[in-house]
Amino acid sequence: MHGLPGAFSANPHARRPGAWGWWLLAPMLAWLLLFVVAPMGILVAYSFGSRGMLGDVEFGFSWDSYARIADPIYLRIFARSIGYAALTTALCVLIGFPAAWFIARRGPGWRERLLLLVMIPFWTSFLIRTYAWIAILRSEGLLNAVLKSSGAVPHVFAEPLELLYTPAAVVIGLVYVYLPFVILPVYASAEKLDGVLIEAAHDLGAGPLRVFREVILPLTWPGVAAGMMLVFVPAIGMFAITDLLGGARVSMIGNVIQNQFTKALNFPFGAALGVVFTLLFVVSFALLQWLGRRKDETAKAR
Amino acid sequence: MIEFESVTKRFGSFTAVDAVSLHVREGEFLTLLGPSGCGKTTLLRMLSGFETPDSGAIRIAGEDVTALPPYRRNVNQVFQSYALFPHMSVRANIAFGLRMQKVPKAEAARRVAEVVELVALGGFEDRMPHQLSGGQRQRVALARALVPGPAVLLLDEPLSALDAKLRKQMQVELKRLQKRLGMTFVFVTHDQEEALTMSDRIAVMRGGRIEQLGTPTEIYHRPGSGFVAEFVGEANLLAAERVGGGAGEAVVVRLEGGLELRVAAAAWPGGAARARVSVRPEKVCVAKRPIEGAENVFQATITEEIFQGAFDHLVLRTDAGTVLTAVVPNESAIMEALHEGDRVWCGLHLDDIVVLGP
């Protein structure tokens, strides 16, 4: 019952939608058909085609593009993208969970103000915020200026911190961009958690760590899982941050796909990468669902 | 067993518990009774460890637990909202405490089975909390708190969410269970009837202090203050003025409104001229004929009659002008009927007039 929230929780009391229910759903179904199913279909059709003149696609049925993905170059990039996304997800959860928990345990007034702070970044374009990070991380940027003036770095080693255009900068940028996507869903489930359950667990002899493992984590798991999906999935495909903060020195799978459409002019290969990429989402989604269900079952059984 | 020694707890400028000292005996059912905000819940939470006193000390079985976190105290609590873990089955909820104590699996299973039997939850072990009724959840919460074998069981208004009939039934069951286990129970409630039914002793609290500590009978029949008299059961609380020395063991007092009564001299505070007296409505004897054998006999008119099922609630206006309420059993075939507007005789025994001091 505590897999992902929403449509996937099997509510035994749920009724079958009546005629009106379907009408209410219609706009969303149309939207899905138009902007998810149809493009996906085009992508699949492309991926089995072959490259024609001037970037044209000749439709057909050929596995060539998929065979190319097996090239170690691209497999390495897939692995690297997953690695970056996993690291980003882990850091986002490590930072975001305590933050969300802290906010959820404040009084209503503070809660609103703190949530607002979390959401303020959405008011500015993602690109502008990323450029701001360039200004912060540059060798003569804000971070180094602060470090220098605070005397945190001894002057003997007055070498500035070279962060910009490194993998570290990419991870910082990714974590920065995706952090709210962990905080908000975790907050939503943490806020619903009745504090008296924590007292009850303490009362029955559970120390802080046990309380976290036995009560807090299982009950906020829907939020954590949702947050992880919301970070992991787009982080794999992110390419703007690797270009801007990573100096385009490292290609992520998103960069490779982008290049097939804008540089190499190989639409079928780009489409095949996109299809594999989408399958990857489905697999990680299923994995998280399964993890959640298993957690539930062990909790129930104990 | 449990020792509160001059324990004080403040929240900001509000003093929730004000220098309370209290001794709870081994194996007794002690109830903290009082209106909301009286400090009873705070006192309990300091015992379970969720609050730390600002000053004073708390000892359980001789051990100072004042600074001990809740998970290191050998007490368990039944929460008002039950606080069942929604992601665990009934069995997992009950076994939780044993799992935290790392009790071997086989033993844990045996003890869980025992307590499931004790609270009559057999067959429900694999249900989830949301599949249970309120009463069943209450039993799970009770079982969960009992199974680790605490030195003291704390109960924070555990019956308040149940409907009236179930509550009555649970009161009796809880009391029976406590007697059978011989365990010390500290029970918090604002329901005086519940307190009277279940407790060995009651501590009536008001404004962060214990107003009176005693057995239910003492609390009911000999309330130490107007507050206790009114909070526990119903009472006619009246101002009284001494008007005569009376003969021997009685003094004569005039109540507000003018009715003069004879009161036990021993109960009247020394040379005081004024005091307040409390009379339980059911102690006022009402009849259509003159009443014999009572020290105080006077005539009155029934100005109001309120039917309450087994009892009739009468408002009486004495000829002298004092207004009293009385509770009488409802008429049966062999009893005379009393009705609004009837002229009646009233009788009141000397010892049933409680003098509360000035």
Add this chain to the structure above:
Amino acid sequence: MKTRSKLLLLGLAALCAVGSAFAQAKKRGELNLFAWSEYIPQAVLDGFTRETGIKVNYETYSSGEEMLAKMMARRARFDLIQPPDYIAEALIKNGQLTPIDREKLKNFGNLLPEFLNMPHDPEQQFTVPYMVGTVGIVVNTEKVKEPVRGYADLFAPKHAGRIVVVDDGRELATAALYTLGKGLNDFSKENLAAIRPVLAEWFKRVKLFDSDSPKTALLNGDVDLGLVWGGEAALLWKENKKFEYVLPAEGAHLFVDLLAIPRRARNVENAHLFIDYILRPEVSKLISDDFPYTNPNGAARKLLSPEQLANPASYPKTDRKLDTFRYLGEDVAEAIDKLVTDLKNAR
């Protein structure tokens, strides 16, 4: 049911209103322009609209291949495109361009003959030069004291971590061909294999790949050397004379960005009007002011200041004959992309 059909009618009415608004815009005349990002000053677009009443819809791209991909995907959308020389060559060979009607361009004579009849359009039938440029080396002479003459000096081990290069596989691969003494359009299998180790060495020393604005990192002091577009280098020199521009000793080439009309353009007349407008000396000067590449417009050059003409990145002094890129086919484009992708991830 009644309310539902009423709603439907309302919706249809709204759609019709929107549709007719579109139709009206069409009548007034418009020009769908597809051009490089940061290459046409807003003042030029505004001036054109003010004079002709033609609305300019401006879409941008950041690589020639991207332009090609988007243009081929939406054949009928664009009236005027701005392809680089080798992309234009491919479009011409595949019959994707409308011939230019020289009669309608009374300012065509302003163009210098050296930028006409080049290999990509030998008859000068389909294209009009917009701006010309080189790709060369920028050196921050305050930080780098030793002379830097070519790629070998630029990618010397001591400059590791201080270099920005354009994120353009073909440019980088061409530079590698030069260092091996090969022709700039000779991407045979053997040559592709030969440049691999060269590029691998270079990539280890690059701090940043950036095609969009390589000057930024140089200006900020994040890097001290660069292999950048001539126009970017010219802007740096304008900002601070410490930024020196060098045409690499091993070899350099010219790129010509062109204006051309796609085969299925709907507003061919407007496209011609726009090209002729751009060819006016005073308009062309405005472009040079903002984007100081080599201006192929002789009449416009006369309006430029001595300082602008002295900018070594805009008008490099060289006796060398600079060649241009040729279209080599999709297989080479893909091979280069794969090579670059592979090398970037090898580290």
